[in-house]
Amino acid sequence: MQRYSILSVLANAFGGHRGWTPAWRDAAPADGYDVVIVGGGGHGLATAYYLARVHGITRVAVLEKGWIGGGNAGRNTTIIRSNYLLPGNEPFYEWSMKLWEGLEQELNYNAMVSQRGVLNLYHSDAQRDAYARRGNGMRLHGVDAELLDRDAVRKMAPFLNFDSARFPIQGGLLQRRGGTARHDAVNWGYARAASALGVDIVQNCEVTGFIRDAQGAAVGLETTRGLIRAGKIGLAVAGNSSRVAALAGMRLPIESHVLQAFVSEGLKPVIPGVITFGAGHFYISQSDKGGLVFGGDIDGYNSYAQRGNMPVVEDVCEGGMALMPMIGRARLLRSWGGIMDMSMDGSPIIDRTPVEGLYLNAGWCYGGFKATPASGWCFAHLLATDRPHETAAAYRLDRFATGHVIDEKGQGAQPNLH
Amino acid sequence: MRLPCPYCGERDAQEFVYRGDAALQRPPADIATNAADMFDYVYLRENPAGPIREHWYHAQGCRNWIVVTRDTSSHAIEGAVLAKAADR
Numbered sequence: 423m424q425r426y427s428i429l430s431v432l433a434n435a436f437g438g439h440r441g442w443t444p445a446w447r448d449a450a451p452a453d454g455y456d457v458v459i460v461g462g463g464g465h466g467l468a469t470a471y472y473l474a475r476v477h478g479i480t481r482v483a484v485l486e487k488g489w490i491g492g493g494n495a496g497r498n499t500t501i502i503r504s505n506y507l508l509p510g511n512e513p514f515y516e517w518s519m520k521l522w523e524g525l526e527q528e529l530n531y532n533a534m535v536s537q538r539g540v541l542n543l544y545h546s547d548a549q550r551d552a553y554a555r556r557g558n559g560m561r562l563h564g565v566d567a568e569l570l571d572r573d574a575v576r577k578m579a580p581f582l583n584f585d586s587a588r589f590p591i592q593g594g595l596l597q598r599r600g601g602t603a604r605h606d607a608v609n610w611g612y613a614r615a616a617s618a619l620g621v622d623i624v625q626n627c628e629v630t631g632f633i634r635d636a637q638g639a640a641v642g643l644e645t646t647r648g649l650i651r652a653g654k655i656g657l658a659v660a661g662n663s664s665r666v667a668a669l670a671g672m673r674l675p676i677e678s679h680v681l682q683a684f685v686s687e688g689l690k691p692v693i694p695g696v697i698t699f700g701a702g703h704f705y706i707s708q709s710d711k712g713g714l715v716f717g718g719d720i721d722g723y724n725s726y727a728q729r730g731n732m733p734v735v736e737d738v739c740e741g742g743m744a745l746m747p748m749i750g751r752a753r754l755l756r757s758w759g760g761i762m763d764m765s766m767d768g769s770p771i772i773d774r775t776p777v778e779g780l781y782l783n784a785g786w787c788y789g790g791f792k793a794t795p796a797s798g799w800c801f802a803h804l805l806a807t808d809r810p811h812e813t814a815a816a817y818r819l820d821r822f823a824t825g826h827v828i829d830e831k832g833q834g835a836q837p838n839l840h
Numbered sequence: 841m842r843l844p845c846p847y848c849g850e851r852d853a854q855e856f857v858y859r860g861d862a863a864l865q866r867p868p869a870d871i872a873t874n875a876a877d878m879f880d881y882v883y884l885r886e887n888p889a890g891p892i893r894e895h896w897y898h899a900q901g902c903r904n905w906i907v908v909t910r911d912t913s914s915h916a917i918e919g920a921v922l923a924k925a926a927d928r
Contacts, residue, residue, distance in 0.1 A: 664887035675883040677860065678912070723841075723858045726889040726913045731841045733854040766883045822883040823876075835882050838858060 423618035426530055445610055446617035451624045454651030455483045457805055458643060459658055460629050460666060462486025463495040464605075465783055465790065466658035467612035467623070468798020469805070471529075474619035476799070477806035482621045483652075485645060487628035491609035494660045497728075497760030498791040499683050499715050501696050501707060503540040503600035504565055507556045510816030510828040511769060512563045517813045518796030519565075519599060525795060531611030533603050534710060539695035540600030541570070541578065543745075545589045549700050553595040560597070568596045578694060581748050589701035589744060600696060602707050608794060632670045632780070639778035640670060656781045656805050658797075661726065661761025663784035670777050674784065675766040675822045677837040680725035680759045681717065681788050682734055686752040688712030697745070704741030706749075714752055716742060720762060720788065722838040729759040762788050768840030769828035772800050772810065773819040781805055782819060787840055844920045847902040859895035861885055862907045862926070889913050895923060 424430065424443050434441045457473055459466045462484045473479045484490075502522050504515035526533050544550045550569075557567035571593045576584060584591055613623055624647065633642035633649065642651040659666050661678045693708040706716035718738035721730040735757065742749045765771060765785030770793065775782050783801045786793060800814035810817070821827055822835075833839040841853040863886070867877035886892075893909050905923035910916070 662889075664885065665889055668886075673884040673886060675885070677885050677887050678889070723853075723910075724860065724887065724892060724894065724912050725915065727915050731853065731915075733852070823879045836860075838860075 423614065426532075445614040446623060449483070449622035449624055451483060451485070451627060451645070451647050451650050452622065454642070455622070456481040456653045457656065458482070458650060458652035458654075459484045459656045460643070461658040461660065462490035462613075462623060462625065463493050463658065463660060464491070464609050464612065464794035465660070465786075465797045465801070466656075467609055467616055468794055469656060469658060469783070469801040470621045470798075471612045471616040471619070472799050472802035473806060474616060474621055477802060479806055480620035482616075483650065484616070484621060484623050485627045485629060485643070485650070486623070486625045487646075489625050490613055490623060491606055494760045494762070494790060495605060495609045495794075497683065497758055498605055499705070499707070499717050500602045500605045500709070500791060501540065501600070501705070502535070502603050502792040503597055503696070504792075505540060505542065505556065505560055505567065505595065505597045505600065506830060507559045508828055508830055511830065512560060512565065514796055514800070514813040514817070515793065516563060516565050517799070518793050521795030521799060522603065523599075525608075525611070529611040529615045531607065531614060533607045533611050535601070535603045536710070537599050537601040538707075539596060539598045540698075541575070541594045541596050541695060542698045543575065543582075543594040543700045544592055545701045546592065550592055557595050566597060566599050568598070570594045570596050579697060581692070582697075582746055583744065586744065602696065602709070604710075605791060612798070629666060629669065632777075637778065640780040652779075654779055654781060654805050656783060656801060658783040658801065660763050660784070660786060660790060663763045663782070667775075667782070670775070670780055672775060672777065674782075676785055677724050677764050678726055679720045679722065679762050679764045679838055680727060680730045681720045681762050682730040682738070682757055682759045683715070683717040684735075684738065684757040685709070685716075685755050686714040686749075687755050689714065689752060699741050699745040702737075702741040702744065704738060704745055706742065706746075713755060714749065720764070720838060726761055727759070728761060762786070764837035764840060766822055766835040766837060767827035767829040768831055768833065770797070770817050771819050772797065772804060772814045772817040774804070774808070775819060841915055841917075843896060843906070843908055843917065845898050845901060845904070845906060846920055846922050847904055848898065851898070851901055855898060855900040856896040857899045859897060859905075862893040862895045862923070891918065
């Protein structure tokens, strides 16, 4: 692997940038592997990397039906944070945040991790109490959280609509260590580091079935590029989890829903960090290129279409106008939709399945991007040791049957409300 | 997306509340003997990529529950019937 440094950048600058080599190997599938990961998104690539780096398992393949990072890894709003309330969630997301903080040195790749802060606004006494409770929960787990009053918020973001009579801004919960990262670079960084450790990244390779032995265990995969034997198989296919699991005869506690996101034309720096509207579902940040990146609710009906409908566009824009009227002056550059694997309690699943040899990483709802490093770390731990990682022990597949659900929003088994 | 309400005609999907897969059948309420069936009904989904029959409630219209046949891969809508008239 060509190591990146200021010297390599300078040397290539003087050489007309003709000296760069491909960052990772586009491999053809071998006959068999110790572990095969299905899904070449951030979670799958991170899993493969940590399998090789932490557990020394290098006969690993990542199978991707399209190109790596072409699914939700390329369709998110790039926010990283660990501001969760429940004990099942908070240690996991904080572990992810710690991995984000060391990611670029670890991978020798500029993932543009920027801890510019995540500010959740509150607009009522009840909401302030709820955020105080959440902040206290975070601090009990050793995570930074600050409850700001109205004046402190005004100092940070004077452009917000403080005169709104309907939704007055009373303050906000701030996590300074939260922020954003460059989504594509996260994928490419993991792909490059995994490839350098011997992992095969196989693109244009769609899984069409599982090879089962006499006892019913999954021992390989049927793919569009031939049969591949596998010691263990890990699924990390996000919105397509139900479809791939169905190939193994499983039904999951998951519905696939479309989530839209939006980006404006490039502007001078105006939004200091990530800001969320507490009186509606709207969140916004500004990319390093200058575009305002924002989004809101999922459309609310089952979908695999990767595009949404106008009512949610209108709803998101109304939220934006209510929060910061200046956004009305910016022109929308583009919007897109991604398919979310919405679980029945709004929390993910990292667990073995009833099929021997088949492991599941799914149910990320619309919180998958921030979880990428820890998801990979914990899934690799599970695949290598057959035991859950301590921060992901609550993400069991059977928790819905046993009643140990992790429902941050308290919405019950209605995926379009999480 | 516009849904063809059998009572009101074609209306914007925004007038409706989405419930989900219409194939689910609630098992008898005796949880002691039906825990597994109840788990299946509450939590597990086929979640198909393709045609699905699903419940929508016309909250801002005739207030009928309807069963819409819709393709989740394309959002194409094949038709809709009143839920009380639908085959179960």
